[in-house]
Amino acid sequence: MTITIHTLLLAISQALGWTYTLxxxxxxxPQLFHNYxxxxxxxxxxxxxxxxxLGLCGYTVFNGSLLFSSVIRAQYADRHPQSPEPPVHLNDFFYALHGAVICGLIYSQFQWPALWNIDRKGAQQMPGRVTMILLGVCFAIVVVDVLGVCYFPALGAGEWIDVIYLIGNIKLFLTIIKYTPQAWLNYRRQSTRGFCMVAILMDFTGGMLSLVQLFIDTALQNDWSGAAGNAPKLVLGNITILFDVILMVQHYCLYARTSRPETVRPVETDPLLGAEDGRVVRE
Incomplete structure (x- = not known):
């Protein structure tokens, strides 16, 4: 049986999709267990x-709508007649849904530390004022857009797919700013201790594979506008890679010495003892 290039690329795309999703x-x-x-x-x-x-919740809505909503899919096909199938896969939806659940558990470690037997003093943080303002603005914009589609179509408020694209763009915005507080916290502490870098290394790898899959999908359809049709996935991959590199530079270069999980110092011993009796403790 002859395997065509199209079939091979399609198989590679599916394999990449499930690989980066995993x-x-x-x-x-890692961060969830690291905190615990x-x-x-x-x-x-x-x-x-x-x-x-919040970003992953928005991404779940975006992917779920393009996959399961007949209205959204029909509107997408009208706008992309050469490639009517949205370049969104089932693995994209399950990744977003699963991610929202796990990140919700991590957030609960701050809000309900007693459930995780976490030190309350260390867990007592409050969201930044700028963060809360930005989230409020994002929520208000979505509400206004939904009301426009429902009650004021004559004003050119757009279609439901425009609301979905707005949610996808908000996800991009949240992805852009979500890394900034962590990078700033690392800078203030001059250390990345407490932040699990294994997660960042895996995040970087997944971002690279996500971009490769998107380019293969658009090449298969012979219509590069498909990448623009799934701009959240395109920009998400690039932004993820950029900030992962920044955090890796902080951990491995700028604050490498202070970011070690533990340091070793000698314990003072009785001067009458020989050097072979010295001990060390880890801090």
Whole structure:
């Protein structure tokens, strides 16, 4: 049986999709277990956790609408007649849904530390004022857009797919700003201790694979406007890679010495003892 290039690329696209979905999904767990294991959330930004939850909720709505809503899919096909199938896969939806749940659990470590046996003093953070204002503005914009589609169509408020694109763009916006509080917290502390870098390395790998899959999908349809039709996925991958690099530079270059999980110092011993009796403790 002859395997065509189209069939091969399609198989590669599907394999990449599930691979980066698995990597991104697993990457959400290290920080959750890291906080639980050390019984603290110190070093991890509450704003980062909050923006992650809301962003992934929006991404779930975006992917779910393009996959399961006949109205949204029909409107997408009208706007992209050369490639009427939205370049969104089932793995995109499950990644977003699963991510929203796990990030919600991480956020609960700040809000209900007693459930996780986490030090209350370390968990008592409040979201930044700027973060709350930005979230309020985003919510208000979505509400206005929905009201426009429902009650004021004559004003050119657009279609439901425009609301979905707005939610997708808000997800992009939240992704852009969500890394900033963590990078700023690392800068203020001059350390990344408490922030799990394993998650970032996996996040970086998933972002690269996500972009490769998107380009393969648009090449298969011979219509590069498909990438623009799924702008959240395109920009999300690039932004993820950019900020992952920033956080890796902080951890491995700028604050490498202060970001070590533990340091070793000698314990003072009785001077009558020999050097072989010295001990060390880990801080």
């Amino acid at each position: 990597i991104w999904s697993v990457s959400l767990y 294991r050390r019984r603290a959330t110190e070093g991890f930004s509450l704003d980062f956790a909050l923006l992650n939850v």
